[in-house]
Amino acid sequence: MKPLHPRGWSLTVKIPLTITAVVVGVAVTIGVSMIAHDRARFQAVLVDKALLKARAVAATAPEALLRGDSWSLYQSLKQVAAPGTPGTQASTVITGMVLDAQGRVMAHLDPANNPLGLPFRPESRAERDLLDNALAARTPTVLDGAKALDGFLEGVVPMFADEKFIGTVRLRMSTTELAARNREAAITVLGLTLGFAAVGSLLGAFISRRMVEPLRGLAQGLESIGRGDLANVAPVAVREHDEVGMLAESFNRMTNELAEKKRLEQQVILNEKLAGLGRIAAGVAHEVNNPLGGMLNCVNTLKKRPDDPDLLRRYLNLLETGLNRIASTVRGLLVELHDEAAPKPCNLACLSDLKDLIGAEIDGRQVQLNWENAIDGETCLNCSCPNLQQIVLNLTKNGVQAMPDGGTLAFRSRREENKLVLEVEDHGVGISEQDQRHLFDPFFTNRPDGSGLGLWITFRLVQKMGGSIHVDSAPGRGSRFEVRLPLTEPGAAEAAE
Amino acid sequence: MRRILLSLAFIAAVIGASPAAGGEDPLRIGLTAVVVRENLRFFDRWGEYLSARLGRPVSFVQRRAYRDVMDMLEKGELDVAWICGFPFVQKRNPEFLELLTVPVYRGTPLYRSYVIVHRDSPYLGMEDLEGRVFAYSDPDSNSGYLVPRKMFQRAGLDPDRFFRLAFFTFSHAETVQAVADRVADAGAVDSYVWEFLVERRPELAGQTRVIQRSETFGFPPIVVRLGLDPALRARIETALVGMKHDPEGQALLRDLALDEFATYPPGLYEPIRVLAKAGTVVPPRAWP
Structure with a gap:
């Protein structure tokens, strides 16, 4: 359906069509006006000729009429009806006659069918009307017989003797030649029009090819860019330095710059990835290495003094503490190890337990807690309560720590459609944009005593619950963490059991 | 011309x-x-x-x-x-x-005067020409005016009333032409000229035929x-x-x-x- 509509046509079609239409339009207009002009001119010539010939007969006819000299009337009719000299425009005299005042035939070019001396009595109605007009004419007139009868023009010249009407000369010229000439002209114009149309479409095709080729290249290139496929954008050939050429040039420049930019971005991403990996490796190494040094010392001392039970007890405790620390580090890295094999739905009554836990965390600081829990106990979440509690605790802990000089910590929970929304907001130091990007990386911390695993664990937990977390923060203003977790219907939880 | x-x-x-x-x-x-x-x-x-x-x-x-x-x-x-x-x-x-x-x-x-008509016309004698168009050659012509008029008179016909119309061609040859073209139904012509035209211009004179011959002059x-x-x-x-x-x-x-x-x-x-x-x-x- 769409290609049928002109808007869907290709420029390679539209441009030649437009040029052809313009050329044909101009050719037809000129041709038609030429034909019309030619026709009018030839008609005028024919009118003049019909009158001239009739006048030529009428010049000598009155005398012959009065003398009854039908023979010389007939001869002068024949003379004007004779074909013109070669080379001039031959226009045929169809018929001619000299009638007296009573309408009797005094001479006729077809004497056999129009006897002399008898009234001229044409059979057809149109001819009779024409005869009446001719006999009524008192000045030289041209009657147009093109409509009623076979195409002709009739020159009518009345004759007078002593101001008395004595008769009239009628001379009929064929207009078939006029028609033939017009046909010829029309054929010529048609031929020229077709020729021009052919030339116009060829020219249009050529021009449109030159114009559209770079545009098509541009379109394909833009499509590749839209797909994100910057590698396969072929440069558009620039042939001319017109508007299209300039467009192609800037397009080529743009694709090159885009490709370069993408390459640089990939480089940056790779660098950051490597940096993150390094940070993780360094974090692991640091977290493991720290207790490891003390533990090795303990082991060495115990090897030297294996029989000192007091030392053994003390060092075993130290060793246990160190190993626990390593274990907790590794657990923190492998969050999923905490989970039960299949998460169970829980109701959210456990959220209210958190208030006391957070209060314990705040204990002794100048921090005020705003607790707004809009969740009732019936709402269900597809996870275990400890995980949910850990998420909130980790976030509130961070909030408290971000406000060393005290302030207000806000906790809000609410339900938005089938999502549980948890918000933790502080008015502390805030997080720089640079740090926000690495906020959820493991071992990323700005605190000297921080492990850098709190937000990482939070992030992994939220991810596992199929939720999302994001931070809105600016240095000096404080931070607001928002966690969105999908809810399950209470009925669905029971049905699952 | x-x-x-x-x-x-x-x-x-x-x-x-x-x-x-x-x-x-x-x-x-x-x-x-x-x-x-x-x-x-x-x-x-x-x-x-x-x-x-x-x-x-x-x-x-x-x-x-x-x-x-x-x-x-x-x-x-x-x-x-x-x-x-x-x-x-x-x-x-x-x-x-x-x-x-x-x-x-x-x-x-010697020669004669001929009364001629068109080859395809129905006229057989002078009497048939009543109410027709007649071509004379010259009012001073013997064979083209004087003789035919006398012939009509002798037949009891008045040449001044008998015809619908009569005109002069001022040439025997043109009288033949007038009859051949059917401008005139009949005409009077010099026998010498008519025979001459029959021989030299048969396409013209051949369209006419003689219905009456006069005595010789x-x-x-x-x-x-x-x-x-x-x-x-x-x-x-x-x-x-x-x-x-x-x-x-x-x-x-x-x-x-x-x-x-x-x-x-x-x-x-x-x-x-x-x-x-x-x-x-x-x-x-x-x-x-």
């Missing part, structure tokens, strides 16, 4: 005759409807032939009507003329012309102006009569479809005079 041709022919005749002429006055010969005047090249040749024998240029002068030629003869503008028997016998006072020679046609110096004669130098008159007569004796003259005679030019007494035209005068027809004598 024809006038231009005629004047051209006149000039050509004058120029053509000039070597023999030496600036002398040309001998002017008038032509009338009795011959087929359109044959201009023939008259050029005849003019050359005659001027060579007369020692002076010869020019042929054509006029539409007999009357014009007669006027010119009277005024001395023509020296010689080939006229019809009817103008020849008309009474003149004083007389200003005399008979020179008479053409001999098919063995006799003296053939249109060649006359001279009275007062022409007798020596010149004799030379002209000798030249014309002598045409049958040399091949060039014989060829010219053949082109005219005549046997010869011969000398006859004016009494040859007596029947025409009687016809014109009394309306009765004198029985023709036999002429050798």
